[in-house]
Amino acid sequence: MSKKNATDTPQEETPVCEQPLEEENVQEVLETPSCEEEVVALKEQVSVLEDRYLRANAEFENLRKRLEKEKYQAIAYAHEQFARDLLPVIDALEIAANTGSQGDEAAGKIQEGIALTIEQFKKCFEKHGVSAVNGEGEFDPNVHEAVMQVESEEHESGQIVQMFQKGYTIKDRVLRPAMVSISK
Template sequence: MDEKVKEEQSIADISAEIVPECCLDEEALSCEQKSEVEELKAKVAELEDKYLRANADFDNMKRRLEKEKMQAIAYAHEVFARDLLPAIDSLEMAILAGNNADVDSADLFVKVKEGLELTIEQFRKTFEKHGVELVDIEGTFDPNFHEAVMQVESEEKSSGEILQVFQKGYKIKERILRPAMVSIVK
């Protein structure tokens, strides 16, 4: 609010510069000077109106952009979540298949295993679509991508190489979501 008062004062100062105080005594002015003063007053009023409108437009745009930004943040994961729904549906169908009493348990196991493999594949495709990748676990230990939970001696591999993976790691683009938990060779 103080800024608007300062802005209005600065407009008054500008108008005082344009129309000097000696010219404000309208009785002492000639007809030509009076019309010039009226034109300048009208121009100052017009510029003041334009300024106030532009300032209001700017404030409105700033509020609208802030609102759009907050909505974008709130719903940023909407597409990703929507793409995961088929995988969840597949898992629910697997549970329902387990409730079917007409199916032999050996056949049920094979079908549930196939369903789980297909569901994992759905998850992988969705992750790939959204830039989520597995952390590379081949080669030597990298503390940026791996978390060593154990060191083991091995004659098959050299020191610092990954021997076993306990939990896969994931990254989105170049940012680590979860490091791979591995054991490394001493």
Template sequence: MDEKLKEEQSVSDISAEIVPECSENDEELACECEQKSELEELQSKVAELEDRYLRANADFDNMKRRLEKEKMQAISYAHEVFARDLLPVIDSLEMAILAGSNTEIESGELLGKVKEGLGLTIEQFRKAFEKHGVELVAIDGTFDPNFHEAVMQLESEEKGSGEILQVFQKGYKIKDRILRPAMVSIVK
């Protein structure tokens, strides 16, 4: 056992000779080196995070511009389907004009055919409107300022005060929003 203690003592003596004890100055240098490496590491992380932030911000701006462009295109072409549904109505009116230039048909018969064609054309309009949620404003006899516009007030023995007497122009609404109120005359 003594030999083992002597061996350990000689190893510690040799290591003391090879590695001198650190002085206070060496510890300060090691601390400064450690702080510099930590600072460099933190600066590297800050640069990386700043780069990621800039890229994310650029991606956000690009997406925002793309969505704005798509929104503007959607607004520009929003009426495309409605307009396409009205094209047959225009075709019918053009055919009615062409039929009026046909001199082989008597005027009485022509008038009847034009009247029938206009009735069918109006029905095409109603179907196109109905398909897109456009409806007539109801005229149920009672004046409602939300749906009707009173342009005249007349006296009547047949109807009570505030009731609709006559409709001058039909009103239309799309879903719950009024496109045009019905123009009516009401009883005083």
């Protein structure tokens, strides 16, 4: 470094590479990397830090988006288990509604009440995105469960012949697959 007198005003020290070459600091300049090397090293360090920042920011954004998606799915499917628990109830009501009344007026009124209850269930299910699986047409392993295969001249191979139990979906998820028989 250069010598300072007590009368000199205090100044910030200039980097070694910017100081005028005097005999005292020639050795010091030779021992330190050149300013260009320092700039290159600092640029590399900035680039590494910038890369780390961009990666951390991208990771944070991905995490935020994933959590947002999971939150909306949790809200959308919050009542899934409750709807699944109600399926046996609606099955029992449909069985009761399909039993014939022997001309008894009271039994007819009871069946009418059961039919109204089933309609209310269906409206409530519809409101919350629960719908019945179609039990006719082509077999779809995503929403149907084949419990047996039967010979049928009326149906082509792989088509549903009979539905034993209704299936239900909630939005795009299967609550319960429809139990069906298919033709061979």
